[in-house]
Amino acid sequence: MQAITIRQPGGPEVLEWTEAPDPTPKSGEVLVTVAATAVNRADLLQRQGFYPPPKGASEILGLECSGTIAALGEGVENWAVGDEVCALLAGGGYAQKVAVPAEQLLPLPKNVDLVAAAGLPEVVCTVWSTVVQTAGLNAGHVLLVHGGAGGIGTCAIQIGKALQTTVIVTAGSDERLKLCRELGADVTINYKTQDFVEEVKKATDGHGADVVLDNMGASYLDRNIDVLAMDGRVVNIGMQGGVKGELNIGKLMAKRGGVLSAGLRARPITGKGSKADIVKDVRERLWPLVEAGAVKPIIGRTLPMAQAAEAHRALEASDVFGKVVLTA
């Protein structure tokens, strides 16, 4: 098969469309003929050599894909050759074929195109598992989403609205904020020119945010606590603003607040806190919202997989609204 490989850690130019060995599905896995994959920020770090795949995962980039089941490994039930699916991956998506644990498969939702579906698994599983399962987002809450125009952000806006919350987002340009409003965001804040604590307080009559979905880490830690409502939760999923910050426990305690954090890629396939549990819950509770059109893949750009370098450049330049999808 053809796949994107990394010649050496570095910039987008190190990505090469080359011949690679076909994967073989192990027991409990299926082989998927990939229609498309999608680019995640983690891919940029892995390309630079800062985010190695978890033990046993493919060295090839790609945390999600869509495609058609080509073969079943031993013991796989409830799936058949020819089924159209999308899948959460620990790696291996930037390729024409990938082997996936059956627990990480989702059926292609009705009304979603097979190529566009590649942009769903990583963002829906991340947002659902953190904002809903971990931080307990509920109808009537105020949800603050940092980076509302990104892949995760555009998904979080839609999930927040589908769950009847007030959604406030930050983004880096007025054009991107306008697109967030068109997607359903109630209040938008330009993080380059406005203070998000002040703006959220103003928009909520001083209440603040019940849940904050944070991509920045250290640089936003203190202000995320300032913006929290009583009993609020910050759920951190990224470190774009650094890994080490100072936590003012006094301020957090006064709000009975919580700072939570979770990663998806390194979770076990099955068992406690597993990908299987998240995928099952997403399929039961979120897939109906996807099939009803309330949560859609937001695809800012579609390119052939061989042009993965161009896709990485676009993501690095904040030149995409939503996801970049790469077709095999």
Ligand SMILES: NC(=O)c1ccc[n+]([C@@H]2O[C@H](COP(=O)([O-])OP(=O)(O)OC[C@H]3O[C@@H](n4cnc5c(N)ncnc54)[C@H](OP(=O)(O)O)[C@@H]3O)[C@@H](O)[C@H]2O)c1
């Ligand atoms: N923990 C997990 O399991 C998990 C899973 C998936 C993703 N993530 C993390 O989630 C984050 C988003 O991922 P993605 O794939 O959606 O990436 P993406 O599409 O590249 O989005 C990155 C976002 O960061 C925003 N941003 C940059 N500087 C900012 C600032 N100072 N304040 C607020 N926002 C800022 C950008 O906003 P503008 O473009 O508008 O400037 C952009 O929307 C990344 O940090 C990623 O590593 C974590």
